[in-house]
Amino acid sequence: MPLATTPGIDTGDTAWMLVATALVLMMTPALGLFYAGLVxxxxxxxxxxxxxxxxxxxxxxxxxxxxxxxxxGTGSLIGGLGHVGLHGVGFAPRAGTQIPQLVFxxxxxxxxIITTALVSGAVVERMRFGPFLVFAALWSVLVYAVLAHWGxxxxxxxxxGTLDFAGGVPVEMASGFSALAAALxxxxxxxxxxxxxxxxNAMYVLLGxxxxxxxxxxxxxxxxxxxGSPSVLAFTNTLLTPACSLVTWFALDLIRGRKVxxxxxxxxxxxxxxxxxxxxxxxxxxxxMALGFFGALPCYAMxxxxxxxxxxxxxxxxxAHGVAGFTGILFIGFFAETAWNGVSNGLLYGxxxxxxxxxxxxxxxxxxxxxxxxxxxxxxGALMPLRATEHEEAVGMDVVQHGEEAYVTGEGAxxxxxxxxxxxxxxxxxxA
Amino acid sequence: MKLVVAIVxxxxxxxxxxxxxxxxxRGVSMSRVQGHGGELERVETYRGTTVKMGLAEKVRFExxxxxxxxxxxxxxxxxxxxxxxxxxxxIFVLPLDRAVRIRTGETDHGAVTPVKE
Numbered sequence: 001m002p003l004a005t006t007p008g009i010d011t012g013d014t015a016w017m018l019v020a021t022a023l024v025l026m027m028t029p030a031l032g033l034f035y036a037g038l039v040x041x042x043x044x045x046x047x048x049x050x051x052x053x054x055x056x057x058x059x060x061x062x063x064x065x066x067x068x069x070x071x072x073g074t075g076s077l078i079g080g081l082g083h084v085g086l087h088g089v090g091f092a093p094r095a096g097t098q099i100p101q102l103v104f105x106x107x108x109x110x111x112x113i114i115t116t117a118l119v120s121g122a123v124v125e126r127m128r129f130g131p132f133l134v135f136a137a138l139w140s141v142l143v144y145a146v147l148a149h150w151g152x153x154x155x156x157x158x159x160x161g162t163l164d165f166a167g168g169v170p171v172e173m174a175s176g177f178s179a180l181a182a183a184l185x186x187x188x189x190x191x192x193x194x195x196x197x198x199x200x201n202a203m204y205v206l207l208g209x210x211x212x213x214x215x216x217x218x219x220x221x222x223x224x225x226x227x228g229s230p231s232v233l234a235f236t237n238t239l240l241t242p243a244c245s246l247v248t249w250f251a252l253d254l255i256r257g258r259k260v261x262x263x264x265x266x267x268x269x270x271x272x273x274x275x276x277x278x279x280x281x282x283x284x285x286x287x288x289m290a291l292g293f294f295g296a297l298p299c300y301a302m303x304x305x306x307x308x309x310x311x312x313x314x315x316x317x318x319x320a321h322g323v324a325g326f327t328g329i330l331f332i333g334f335f336a337e338t339a340w341n342g343v344s345n346g347l348l349y350g351x352x353x354x355x356x357x358x359x360x361x362x363x364x365x366x367x368x369x370x371x372x373x374x375x376x377x378x379x380x381g382a383l384m385p386l387r388a389t390e391h392e393e394a395v396g397m398d399v400v401q402h403g404e405e406a407y408v409t410g411e412g413a414x415x416x417x418x419x420x421x422x423x424x425x426x427x428x429x430x431x432a
Numbered sequence: 433m434k435l436v437v438a439i440v441x442x443x444x445x446x447x448x449x450x451x452x453x454x455x456x457x458r459g460v461s462m463s464r465v466q467g468h469g470g471e472l473e474r475v476e477t478y479r480g481t482t483v484k485m486g487l488a489e490k491v492r493f494e495x496x497x498x499x500x501x502x503x504x505x506x507x508x509x510x511x512x513x514x515x516x517x518x519x520x521x522x523i524f525v526l527p528l529d530r531a532v533r534i535r536t537g538e539t540d541h542g543a544v545t546p547v548k549e
Contacts, residue, residue, distance in 0.1 A: 195446050391517070394443035403476045411466055412487025416475065 023218025037204025042396025168278025176322020234280030242272025244292025471519030
Protein backbone atom coordinates (compact mmCIF):
# COMPACT_ATOMS: atom_id res chain seq x y z
CA MET A 1 0.00 0.00 0.00
CA PRO A 2 1.49 3.41 -0.89
CA LEU A 3 2.26 5.35 2.26
CA ALA A 4 0.23 8.37 1.18
CA THR A 5 -2.95 6.36 1.47
CA THR A 6 -2.21 5.05 4.99
CA PRO A 7 -4.72 6.91 7.13
CA GLY A 8 -3.27 9.55 9.39
CA ILE A 9 0.11 9.85 7.64
CA ASP A 10 1.40 13.22 6.47
CA THR A 11 3.88 12.77 3.63
CA GLY A 12 5.60 16.11 4.28
CA ASP A 13 6.19 15.24 7.92
CA THR A 14 7.42 11.79 6.98
CA ALA A 15 9.83 13.14 4.38
CA TRP A 16 11.37 15.53 6.88
CA MET A 17 11.65 12.87 9.57
CA LEU A 18 13.47 10.51 7.20
CA VAL A 19 16.03 13.25 6.55
CA ALA A 20 16.20 14.22 10.22
CA THR A 21 16.91 10.61 11.20
CA ALA A 22 19.86 10.46 8.82
CA LEU A 23 21.12 13.81 10.13
CA VAL A 24 21.09 12.59 13.73
CA LEU A 25 22.83 9.33 12.84
CA MET A 26 25.62 11.39 11.29
CA MET A 27 26.16 13.11 14.63
CA THR A 28 27.71 9.96 16.09
CA PRO A 29 30.67 9.73 13.66
CA ALA A 30 30.88 13.53 13.98
CA LEU A 31 31.21 13.06 17.73
CA GLY A 32 33.85 10.43 16.97
CA LEU A 33 35.87 13.06 15.09
CA PHE A 34 35.35 15.62 17.85
CA TYR A 35 36.48 13.17 20.54
CA ALA A 36 39.32 11.65 18.48
CA GLY A 37 40.83 15.08 17.91
CA LEU A 38 40.80 15.76 21.65
CA VAL A 39 42.83 12.69 22.64
CA UNK A 40 46.48 11.80 22.05
CA UNK A 41 47.37 10.35 18.63
CA UNK A 42 47.97 6.86 20.01
CA UNK A 43 44.31 6.64 21.08
CA UNK A 44 42.68 8.11 17.96
CA UNK A 45 41.14 4.94 16.56
CA UNK A 46 39.98 3.59 19.92
CA UNK A 47 38.22 6.84 20.72
CA UNK A 48 36.45 6.95 17.37
CA UNK A 49 35.63 3.24 17.62
CA UNK A 50 33.76 3.78 20.88
CA UNK A 51 31.34 5.94 18.87
CA UNK A 52 31.13 3.33 16.11
CA UNK A 53 30.52 0.71 18.81
CA UNK A 54 27.63 2.77 20.16
CA UNK A 55 25.97 2.59 16.74
CA UNK A 56 26.40 -1.18 16.63
CA UNK A 57 25.41 -1.98 20.18
CA UNK A 58 22.76 0.61 20.98
CA UNK A 59 20.91 0.09 17.69
CA UNK A 60 20.57 -3.62 18.44
CA UNK A 61 19.51 -3.18 22.07
CA UNK A 62 17.10 -0.44 20.97
CA UNK A 63 15.42 -2.71 18.43
CA UNK A 64 15.32 -5.64 20.85
CA UNK A 65 14.05 -3.99 24.05
CA UNK A 66 15.03 -0.32 24.38
CA UNK A 67 12.37 1.12 22.12
CA UNK A 68 9.66 -0.93 23.78
CA UNK A 69 10.70 0.06 27.30
CA UNK A 70 10.86 3.72 26.29
CA UNK A 71 7.80 4.10 24.09
CA UNK A 72 5.30 1.30 24.75
CA GLY A 73 2.50 2.45 27.02
CA THR A 74 2.37 5.17 29.64
CA GLY A 75 3.65 3.38 32.73
CA SER A 76 4.97 5.82 35.25
CA LEU A 77 8.53 4.49 35.59
CA ILE A 78 9.03 2.23 32.59
CA GLY A 79 7.24 1.30 29.36
CA GLY A 80 5.92 -2.10 28.41
CA LEU A 81 7.22 -5.02 26.41
CA GLY A 82 4.66 -4.72 23.61
CA HIS A 83 7.22 -3.60 21.03
CA VAL A 84 10.00 -6.05 21.96
CA GLY A 85 11.87 -7.03 18.82
CA LEU A 86 10.02 -4.22 16.99
CA HIS A 87 6.77 -6.17 17.29
CA GLY A 88 3.90 -4.07 15.97
CA VAL A 89 6.17 -1.27 14.73
CA GLY A 90 5.01 -0.62 11.19
CA PHE A 91 3.55 1.94 8.79
CA ALA A 92 0.64 3.02 10.98
CA PRO A 93 1.17 6.43 12.55
CA ARG A 94 2.76 6.73 15.96
CA ALA A 95 0.20 8.13 18.42
CA GLY A 96 0.39 11.91 18.57
CA THR A 97 2.22 12.20 15.24
CA GLN A 98 1.46 11.86 11.55
CA ILE A 99 4.52 9.77 10.74
CA PRO A 100 4.80 5.97 10.55
CA GLN A 101 5.89 4.40 13.82
CA LEU A 102 8.78 2.79 11.92
CA VAL A 103 10.28 6.23 11.19
CA PHE A 104 9.56 7.34 14.76
CA UNK A 105 11.42 4.29 16.08
CA UNK A 106 14.39 4.93 13.75
CA UNK A 107 14.58 8.60 14.72
CA UNK A 108 14.54 7.74 18.43
CA UNK A 109 17.14 5.01 17.85
CA UNK A 110 19.64 7.58 16.62
CA UNK A 111 19.14 9.46 19.92
CA UNK A 112 19.90 6.35 21.93
CA ILE A 113 23.04 5.81 19.83
CA ILE A 114 24.49 9.31 20.16
CA THR A 115 23.76 9.42 23.89
CA THR A 116 25.54 6.12 24.48
CA ALA A 117 28.48 7.40 22.43
CA LEU A 118 28.60 10.62 24.45
CA VAL A 119 29.33 8.76 27.70
CA SER A 120 32.53 7.30 26.22
CA GLY A 121 34.14 10.73 26.50
CA ALA A 122 34.60 10.12 30.21
CA VAL A 123 36.64 6.93 29.87
CA VAL A 124 38.70 7.32 26.68
CA GLU A 125 42.43 6.50 26.62
CA ARG A 126 42.14 3.81 29.29
CA MET A 127 38.93 1.76 29.27
CA ARG A 128 39.20 -1.62 27.53
CA PHE A 129 37.10 -2.02 24.42
CA GLY A 130 35.35 -5.28 25.37
CA PRO A 131 33.99 -4.04 28.69
CA PHE A 132 32.93 -0.84 26.93
CA LEU A 133 30.79 -2.87 24.52
CA VAL A 134 29.08 -4.60 27.44
CA PHE A 135 28.67 -1.31 29.27
CA ALA A 136 27.18 0.38 26.18
CA ALA A 137 24.66 -2.43 25.72
CA LEU A 138 23.48 -2.32 29.33
CA TRP A 139 23.59 1.46 29.64
CA SER A 140 21.50 2.02 26.51
CA VAL A 141 18.69 0.01 28.13
CA LEU A 142 19.04 0.59 31.87
CA VAL A 143 19.73 4.32 31.70
CA TYR A 144 18.79 5.70 28.29
CA ALA A 145 15.57 3.79 27.63
CA VAL A 146 14.31 4.48 31.16
CA LEU A 147 15.00 8.21 31.01
CA ALA A 148 13.62 8.42 27.46
CA HIS A 149 10.42 6.93 28.85
CA TRP A 150 10.32 9.47 31.68
CA GLY A 151 10.91 12.44 29.39
CA UNK A 152 9.48 11.44 25.99
CA UNK A 153 7.49 8.25 26.29
CA UNK A 154 4.68 9.20 28.65
CA UNK A 155 6.51 8.42 31.89
CA UNK A 156 6.10 10.36 35.10
CA UNK A 157 8.15 13.44 34.14
CA UNK A 158 6.23 13.95 30.88
CA UNK A 159 2.92 13.21 32.59
CA UNK A 160 3.82 15.62 35.35
CA GLY A 161 4.21 18.47 32.84
CA THR A 162 8.00 18.71 32.46
CA LEU A 163 8.83 20.26 29.09
CA ASP A 164 11.79 18.66 27.34
CA PHE A 165 11.78 19.24 23.60
CA ALA A 166 14.66 17.16 22.29
CA GLY A 167 16.25 15.49 25.27
CA GLY A 168 17.63 17.70 28.04
CA VAL A 169 16.93 14.87 30.48
CA PRO A 170 17.47 11.58 28.59
CA VAL A 171 20.26 12.78 26.29
CA GLU A 172 22.18 15.68 27.78
CA MET A 173 21.88 15.32 31.54
CA ALA A 174 21.85 11.53 31.31
CA SER A 175 25.13 11.43 29.37
CA GLY A 176 26.75 14.21 31.42
CA PHE A 177 26.06 12.79 34.85
CA SER A 178 26.66 9.21 33.70
CA ALA A 179 30.03 10.41 32.42
CA LEU A 180 30.85 11.72 35.88
CA ALA A 181 29.96 8.37 37.44
CA ALA A 182 31.93 6.49 34.77
CA ALA A 183 35.01 8.65 35.33
CA LEU A 184 34.82 8.04 39.09
CA UNK A 185 34.49 4.26 38.74
CA UNK A 186 37.01 3.71 35.93
CA UNK A 187 39.52 6.10 37.49
CA UNK A 188 42.04 8.59 36.17
CA UNK A 189 44.49 7.99 33.36
CA UNK A 190 47.93 7.13 34.75
CA UNK A 191 49.50 10.40 33.62
CA UNK A 192 46.53 12.60 34.56
CA UNK A 193 47.64 15.54 36.66
CA UNK A 194 51.33 14.68 36.08
CA UNK A 195 51.77 15.40 32.39
CA UNK A 196 50.05 17.68 29.95
CA UNK A 197 47.68 15.41 27.99
CA UNK A 198 46.91 17.49 24.93
CA UNK A 199 44.50 17.25 21.98
CA UNK A 200 46.40 15.81 19.03
CA ASN A 201 44.38 17.29 16.17
CA ALA A 202 42.44 20.52 16.63
CA MET A 203 41.14 20.29 13.05
CA TYR A 204 39.25 17.07 13.85
CA VAL A 205 37.74 18.83 16.82
CA LEU A 206 36.52 21.75 14.71
CA LEU A 207 35.31 19.54 11.89
CA GLY A 208 33.51 17.28 14.35
CA UNK A 209 31.84 20.25 16.02
CA UNK A 210 30.72 21.61 12.64
CA UNK A 211 29.21 18.29 11.61
CA UNK A 212 27.56 17.91 15.02
CA UNK A 213 25.91 21.31 14.60
CA UNK A 214 24.71 20.32 11.12
CA UNK A 215 23.27 17.07 12.46
CA UNK A 216 21.68 18.90 15.38
CA UNK A 217 19.21 20.55 12.99
CA UNK A 218 17.76 17.09 12.55
CA UNK A 219 18.02 16.40 16.25
CA UNK A 220 16.13 19.50 17.40
CA UNK A 221 14.24 20.21 14.19
CA UNK A 222 12.98 16.63 14.08
CA UNK A 223 11.85 16.51 17.69
CA UNK A 224 8.51 18.06 16.77
CA UNK A 225 7.95 14.98 14.57
CA UNK A 226 6.44 17.25 11.94
CA UNK A 227 7.05 20.21 9.72
CA GLY A 228 4.85 22.30 12.00
CA SER A 229 5.65 25.38 14.01
CA PRO A 230 7.44 23.65 16.97
CA SER A 231 9.90 22.11 14.52
CA VAL A 232 10.39 25.38 12.67
CA LEU A 233 11.02 27.19 15.95
CA ALA A 234 13.43 24.55 17.26
CA PHE A 235 15.27 24.45 13.92
CA THR A 236 15.81 28.20 13.86
CA ASN A 237 16.76 28.33 17.54
CA THR A 238 19.41 25.69 16.80
CA LEU A 239 21.05 28.30 14.60
CA LEU A 240 20.69 31.19 17.05
CA THR A 241 21.75 29.72 20.39
CA PRO A 242 25.12 28.19 19.42
CA ALA A 243 26.08 31.38 17.56
CA CYS A 244 25.44 33.33 20.76
CA SER A 245 27.39 30.78 22.83
CA LEU A 246 30.29 31.28 20.45
CA VAL A 247 30.21 35.03 21.06
CA THR A 248 30.22 34.50 24.83
CA TRP A 249 33.05 31.95 24.58
CA PHE A 250 35.13 34.36 22.46
CA ALA A 251 34.61 37.09 25.05
CA LEU A 252 35.51 34.83 27.98
CA ASP A 253 38.60 33.53 26.15
CA LEU A 254 39.67 37.10 25.41
CA ILE A 255 39.22 38.18 29.01
CA ARG A 256 41.06 35.16 30.36
CA GLY A 257 43.92 34.66 27.94
CA ARG A 258 43.70 37.56 25.47
CA LYS A 259 43.31 35.02 22.65
CA VAL A 260 40.27 33.36 21.12
CA UNK A 261 40.93 29.61 21.02
CA UNK A 262 39.80 27.21 18.29
CA UNK A 263 39.11 24.24 20.54
CA UNK A 264 37.20 26.63 22.80
CA UNK A 265 35.08 27.64 19.81
CA UNK A 266 34.38 24.00 18.94
CA UNK A 267 33.32 23.43 22.54
CA UNK A 268 31.09 26.50 22.45
CA UNK A 269 29.24 25.17 19.41
CA UNK A 270 28.47 21.91 21.23
CA UNK A 271 27.49 23.76 24.40
CA UNK A 272 25.13 26.04 22.46
CA UNK A 273 23.48 23.10 20.70
CA UNK A 274 23.01 21.33 24.02
CA UNK A 275 21.57 24.44 25.68
CA UNK A 276 18.84 24.75 23.07
CA UNK A 277 18.10 21.01 22.91
CA UNK A 278 15.51 20.90 25.71
CA UNK A 279 14.22 24.41 25.07
CA UNK A 280 14.18 24.54 21.26
CA UNK A 281 10.44 24.36 20.62
CA UNK A 282 9.34 26.19 23.76
CA UNK A 283 11.08 29.58 23.87
CA UNK A 284 11.10 32.56 21.53
CA UNK A 285 14.08 33.24 19.25
CA UNK A 286 14.95 36.21 21.45
CA UNK A 287 15.15 34.11 24.59
CA UNK A 288 17.03 31.44 22.63
CA MET A 289 19.72 34.05 21.97
CA ALA A 290 19.78 34.99 25.64
CA LEU A 291 20.13 31.32 26.51
CA GLY A 292 23.16 31.09 24.23
CA PHE A 293 24.79 34.20 25.71
CA PHE A 294 24.24 33.40 29.38
CA GLY A 295 23.90 29.63 29.41
CA ALA A 296 27.49 29.27 28.22
CA LEU A 297 28.79 30.86 31.43
CA PRO A 298 28.35 27.92 33.86
CA CYS A 299 29.72 25.50 31.22
CA TYR A 300 32.82 27.64 30.70
CA ALA A 301 33.37 27.80 34.46
CA MET A 302 32.97 24.04 34.78
CA UNK A 303 35.47 23.37 31.98
CA UNK A 304 38.03 25.56 33.72
CA UNK A 305 37.42 24.04 37.14
CA UNK A 306 37.17 20.32 36.37
CA UNK A 307 40.81 19.72 35.25
CA UNK A 308 41.98 21.12 38.60
CA UNK A 309 40.19 18.30 40.39
CA UNK A 310 41.22 14.66 40.65
CA UNK A 311 38.23 13.68 38.49
CA UNK A 312 39.51 12.67 35.05
CA UNK A 313 36.21 13.13 33.24
CA UNK A 314 38.42 13.32 30.22
CA UNK A 315 36.46 15.08 27.50
CA UNK A 316 34.23 17.15 29.81
CA UNK A 317 30.92 15.53 28.97
CA UNK A 318 29.58 16.78 32.30
CA UNK A 319 30.40 20.41 31.49
CA ALA A 320 29.31 20.40 27.86
CA HIS A 321 26.24 18.18 28.19
CA GLY A 322 25.31 17.77 31.85
CA VAL A 323 25.62 21.38 32.92
CA ALA A 324 24.31 22.79 29.63
CA GLY A 325 21.36 20.38 29.64
CA PHE A 326 20.58 21.32 33.24
CA THR A 327 20.71 25.02 32.33
CA GLY A 328 18.47 24.54 29.30
CA ILE A 329 15.87 22.54 31.23
CA LEU A 330 15.67 25.19 33.97
CA PHE A 331 15.63 28.02 31.41
CA ILE A 332 12.33 26.67 30.03
CA GLY A 333 10.81 27.08 33.50
CA PHE A 334 11.49 30.80 33.36
CA PHE A 335 11.05 31.76 29.73
CA ALA A 336 8.63 29.33 28.04
CA GLU A 337 5.93 31.32 26.24
CA THR A 338 2.54 30.01 25.13
CA ALA A 339 2.48 32.54 22.31
CA TRP A 340 5.40 30.65 20.77
CA ASN A 341 4.88 27.06 21.89
CA GLY A 342 1.12 26.77 22.37
CA VAL A 343 1.73 24.55 25.40
CA SER A 344 2.78 26.37 28.52
CA ASN A 345 4.16 29.59 30.01
CA GLY A 346 7.19 29.89 32.26
CA LEU A 347 7.66 31.92 35.45
CA LEU A 348 8.26 35.16 33.57
CA TYR A 349 4.90 34.81 31.82
CA GLY A 350 3.01 34.04 35.02
CA UNK A 351 3.26 30.28 35.41
CA UNK A 352 5.57 29.53 38.35
CA UNK A 353 4.46 25.89 38.44
CA UNK A 354 6.36 25.23 35.19
CA UNK A 355 9.62 26.12 36.92
CA UNK A 356 8.80 23.57 39.61
CA UNK A 357 8.22 20.86 37.00
CA UNK A 358 11.50 21.74 35.29
CA UNK A 359 13.44 21.75 38.59
CA UNK A 360 12.07 18.31 39.42
CA UNK A 361 13.36 16.94 36.11
CA UNK A 362 16.70 18.70 36.61
CA UNK A 363 17.15 16.81 39.89
CA UNK A 364 15.58 13.43 39.13
CA UNK A 365 17.23 12.87 35.73
CA UNK A 366 20.82 13.41 36.83
CA UNK A 367 20.29 11.52 40.09
CA UNK A 368 19.02 8.41 38.30
CA UNK A 369 21.67 8.57 35.56
CA UNK A 370 24.52 8.99 38.03
CA UNK A 371 23.36 6.30 40.44
CA UNK A 372 22.49 3.72 37.81
CA UNK A 373 25.74 4.19 35.86
CA UNK A 374 27.76 4.02 39.07
CA UNK A 375 26.15 0.74 40.14
CA UNK A 376 26.31 -0.69 36.62
CA UNK A 377 30.04 -0.04 36.21
CA UNK A 378 30.84 -1.22 39.74
CA UNK A 379 29.04 -4.49 38.99
CA UNK A 380 30.75 -4.80 35.62
CA GLY A 381 34.11 -4.06 37.21
CA ALA A 382 33.60 -6.96 39.60
CA LEU A 383 33.20 -9.30 36.62
CA MET A 384 35.99 -8.02 34.34
CA PRO A 385 38.80 -5.47 34.49
CA LEU A 386 37.42 -2.24 33.09
CA ARG A 387 40.72 -0.62 32.23
CA ALA A 388 43.94 -1.43 30.45
CA THR A 389 47.18 -1.97 32.36
CA GLU A 390 49.61 0.93 32.82
CA HIS A 391 51.90 -0.50 30.17
CA GLU A 392 49.05 -0.84 27.68
CA GLU A 393 47.94 2.69 28.45
CA ALA A 394 51.47 3.88 27.74
CA VAL A 395 51.66 2.06 24.41
CA GLY A 396 48.24 3.41 23.42
CA MET A 397 44.82 1.88 23.03
CA ASP A 398 44.94 1.77 19.21
CA VAL A 399 47.67 -0.87 19.03
CA VAL A 400 46.63 -2.70 22.20
CA GLN A 401 42.87 -2.89 21.62
CA HIS A 402 42.58 -2.83 17.83
CA GLY A 403 45.97 -3.86 16.42
CA GLU A 404 46.00 -0.80 14.19
CA GLU A 405 47.37 2.71 14.28
CA ALA A 406 45.71 5.88 13.02
CA TYR A 407 48.89 7.29 11.51
CA VAL A 408 50.75 4.20 10.40
CA THR A 409 53.76 4.79 8.14
CA GLY A 410 54.42 1.23 7.03
CA GLU A 411 58.18 1.73 7.50
CA GLY A 412 59.69 -1.49 8.76
CA ALA A 413 56.46 -3.41 8.29
CA UNK A 414 56.93 -7.02 7.22
CA UNK A 415 54.12 -8.74 5.38
CA UNK A 416 52.89 -11.85 7.18
CA UNK A 417 51.33 -14.76 5.36
CA UNK A 418 49.49 -16.38 8.22
CA UNK A 419 50.11 -20.12 8.53
CA UNK A 420 47.28 -22.30 9.75
CA UNK A 421 46.91 -22.31 13.49
CA UNK A 422 49.27 -19.41 14.12
CA UNK A 423 47.80 -17.04 16.68
CA UNK A 424 48.54 -13.56 15.39
CA UNK A 425 47.00 -11.93 18.42
CA UNK A 426 50.14 -12.80 20.39
CA UNK A 427 53.22 -10.65 19.75
CA UNK A 428 56.06 -12.69 18.32
CA UNK A 429 59.65 -12.54 19.50
CA UNK A 430 62.31 -11.40 17.08
CA UNK A 431 63.96 -14.59 15.78
CA ALA A 432 67.39 -12.91 15.94
CA MET B 433 83.22 17.20 26.52
CA LYS B 434 80.91 14.47 25.29
CA LEU B 435 77.81 14.06 23.15
CA VAL B 436 75.32 11.82 24.91
CA VAL B 437 72.84 10.19 22.54
CA ALA B 438 69.93 8.26 24.06
CA ILE B 439 67.18 6.30 22.31
CA VAL B 440 64.17 5.86 24.61
CA UNK B 441 60.51 4.91 24.55
CA UNK B 442 58.26 7.80 23.42
CA UNK B 443 55.98 7.29 26.40
CA UNK B 444 58.96 7.80 28.73
CA UNK B 445 60.15 10.99 27.01
CA UNK B 446 58.41 13.23 29.53
CA UNK B 447 59.89 11.31 32.46
CA UNK B 448 63.34 11.68 30.89
CA UNK B 449 62.89 15.42 30.45
CA UNK B 450 61.82 15.69 34.08
CA UNK B 451 64.82 13.69 35.27
CA UNK B 452 67.22 15.76 33.14
CA UNK B 453 65.70 18.94 34.50
CA UNK B 454 66.20 17.71 38.07
CA UNK B 455 69.83 16.86 37.23
CA UNK B 456 70.22 20.45 35.96
CA UNK B 457 70.97 19.33 32.42
CA ARG B 458 69.33 22.10 30.42
CA GLY B 459 70.52 21.87 26.81
CA VAL B 460 68.63 19.09 25.05
CA SER B 461 67.56 18.20 21.51
CA MET B 462 64.93 15.58 20.92
CA SER B 463 63.63 13.90 17.76
CA ARG B 464 61.22 11.13 16.87
CA VAL B 465 62.84 8.14 15.24
CA GLN B 466 61.89 4.62 14.22
CA GLY B 467 64.00 1.89 15.71
CA HIS B 468 64.37 -1.72 16.62
CA GLY B 469 66.19 -3.12 19.60
CA GLY B 470 65.11 -6.72 19.97
CA GLU B 471 61.77 -6.13 21.64
CA LEU B 472 58.58 -8.04 20.79
CA GLU B 473 57.14 -7.09 17.45
CA ARG B 474 53.61 -5.82 17.14
CA VAL B 475 51.29 -7.63 14.76
CA GLU B 476 48.76 -5.35 13.10
CA THR B 477 46.03 -6.09 10.59
CA TYR B 478 44.63 -3.67 8.03
CA ARG B 479 41.65 -5.26 6.34
CA GLY B 480 43.13 -8.51 4.99
CA THR B 481 46.75 -7.45 5.27
CA THR B 482 48.60 -8.65 8.35
CA VAL B 483 52.01 -7.16 9.07
CA LYS B 484 54.71 -7.41 11.69
CA MET B 485 55.81 -3.96 12.69
CA GLY B 486 59.58 -4.36 12.78
CA LEU B 487 60.25 -0.78 13.79
CA ALA B 488 58.89 0.87 16.89
CA GLU B 489 58.45 4.56 17.59
CA LYS B 490 61.37 5.84 19.64
CA VAL B 491 62.59 9.21 20.80
CA ARG B 492 66.23 10.24 20.45
CA PHE B 493 67.82 12.71 22.83
CA GLU B 494 71.06 14.46 21.96
CA UNK B 495 72.79 16.21 24.82
CA UNK B 496 76.20 17.88 24.65
CA UNK B 497 77.76 18.07 28.12
CA UNK B 498 81.04 18.92 29.81
CA UNK B 499 82.88 15.95 31.33
CA UNK B 500 81.55 16.58 34.85
CA UNK B 501 78.02 16.26 33.60
CA UNK B 502 78.37 12.98 31.71
CA UNK B 503 77.54 10.68 34.63
CA UNK B 504 74.64 12.77 36.01
CA UNK B 505 73.18 12.88 32.48
CA UNK B 506 73.45 9.11 32.08
CA UNK B 507 71.91 8.57 35.52
CA UNK B 508 69.01 10.86 34.71
CA UNK B 509 68.41 9.14 31.36
CA UNK B 510 68.36 5.70 32.99
CA UNK B 511 66.10 6.87 35.78
CA UNK B 512 63.61 8.47 33.42
CA UNK B 513 63.57 5.90 30.64
CA UNK B 514 63.70 2.58 32.49
CA UNK B 515 60.65 0.29 32.64
CA UNK B 516 62.53 -3.02 32.95
CA UNK B 517 61.02 -4.44 29.76
CA UNK B 518 62.93 -5.16 26.56
CA UNK B 519 62.87 -2.04 24.41
CA UNK B 520 63.83 0.56 27.02
CA UNK B 521 66.54 1.85 24.67
CA UNK B 522 70.28 2.63 24.68
CA ILE B 523 72.65 5.40 25.65
CA PHE B 524 75.73 6.18 23.56
CA VAL B 525 78.49 8.54 24.72
CA LEU B 526 80.55 10.03 21.90
CA PRO B 527 83.65 12.23 22.02
CA LEU B 528 82.96 15.79 20.99
CA ASP B 529 85.66 17.80 19.21
CA ARG B 530 84.20 21.28 19.29
CA ALA B 531 81.08 23.11 20.36
CA VAL B 532 80.13 26.70 19.52
CA ARG B 533 77.31 28.74 20.97
CA ILE B 534 76.05 30.62 17.93
CA ARG B 535 74.63 33.61 19.78
CA THR B 536 77.88 34.56 21.59
CA GLY B 537 80.58 32.70 19.74
CA GLU B 538 81.60 30.98 23.01
CA THR B 539 83.32 27.69 22.33
CA ASP B 540 83.70 24.31 23.94
CA HIS B 541 83.18 24.27 27.72
CA GLY B 542 81.51 27.65 27.74
CA ALA B 543 79.21 26.62 24.93
CA VAL B 544 77.85 23.50 26.67
CA THR B 545 77.46 25.10 30.10
CA PRO B 546 73.93 26.28 30.83
CA VAL B 547 73.46 30.04 30.80
CA LYS B 548 72.90 31.38 34.30
CA GLU B 549 70.25 34.08 34.24
